[in-house]
Amino acid sequence: MASLGLNIEEQKAVDRFRSQVAEPSMTSLVILDFWAEWCGPCKALTPLLEKVAADYADKGVILAKVNVDEERFIADQFQIRSIPTVYAMFQGQPVADLTNARTESQLQGMLDQLLAKLPIQPGGEAAPDLAPLLAMGEEVLAEGDGERAASVFAQIADMAPDNVQAIGGLIRALIVADRIDEAEETLAALDPALAADPAIERARSALELAKAKPDDSELATLRAAAAERPADLDAQFAFANAAFAAGERDAAADTLLKMVAADREWNEGAARTKLLQMFEAIGLEDSWVAATRRRLSTVLFG
Structure with a gap:
């Protein structure tokens, strides 16, 4: 759960959730119950959840409860729209929705299925699989x-x-x-x-x-300059930088590839270097990067 840009109360809520739910879920299966004092069905469900959690404690199952009135921020993060809502949590993530399990046998059946699939280690210190x-x-x-x-x-x-x-x-x-x-x-x-x-x-x-991302008017100006002066490699390079920062990958790559074809040594190979930086930023496994790398190889080696 993100903790950047939060106010003090939200950060406290995140810290409580981390200590009560996220951290225990690293080695245990946590039944996470969203409830409220005014919720009749929640009160009816509580004894069932408590009994089953106790019965399954030696298998690595624990119960955690979130009062949606007191922990509104946490409920919003889970997009809770009705209560009771019950999730199974493992290694910080919901792995099943248990809300519809309203009988002991139904809940036991769902927990048995989860425990058969997940590497729960009761009392262990297994590192989370990230x-x-x-x-x-x-x-x-x-x-x-x-x-x-x-x-x-x-x-x-x-x-x-x-x-x-x-x-x-x-x-x-x-x-x-x-x-x-x-x-x-x-x-x-x-x-x-x-x-x-x-x-x-x-x-x-x-x-x-x-960080090179331009505003719309600056991008339009650079685009126009590149179009008007196709032989001006400085203008082409400036537009390619701005286009990529603005999310226009194809326009940036097309421009840089044309520059490499025209003069691969210009400015100590700046166009090719910029392409390689783009590839690194996006990720070499990306399909667009793979296709553009092939285009670059064709330009360089024919």
Whole structure:
């Protein structure tokens, strides 16, 4: 759960959730019950949840309750629209919706299925498997949802402060969310021992490119100058920089590839270097990067 840009009360709510739910869920399966004092069905459900959680305690199951009136911020993060709502949580993430399990046998059946699939270690200190969470963050980021991706990566970074993939992902997500200042602060606060990691270098490249983002009028001016002076490589390069920062990957790449074709040594190979920086910022596994790299190879080697 993201903790950047929160007020004091929201931060306290996040800290409570982390200690009561997220951290226990690293090695246990947490039944997370959203309820309220005025909710009749919630009161009817409570004895069932408490009994089953107690019966399954030796299997690594615990019960955590969130009063939606007292913890409105947490309820909003989970987009709670009705109560009772009950989730199963493991390693900081919802892994099942238990809301419709209203009998003991139904709840036991759902827990048995989860326990058979998840690496629950009662009383153990198993390190969380962050790979699925990192993959989720990258997937969300690839969809262009910077805010949600930042939330995922920030949660992973909370669990594993030295995880460079999470930190790099967080910086890139903040950039996509247009939270450039926060991205710079996150990078500046990084332990120098981690700063040279490829994941951080990728994020740094993305940040450098994003800081060149122009406003609409500036971009229009640079575009017009590039169109009017096709032989002016300075004008072409300025437009390519601005176009990429503004999210126009194709326009930036097309311009830089034409520059490489026209004069690959211009400004000590600046056009090719900029393309490589773009590839690093986006990620070499990206399909657009792979296609553009092939185009660059064709220009360079025929």
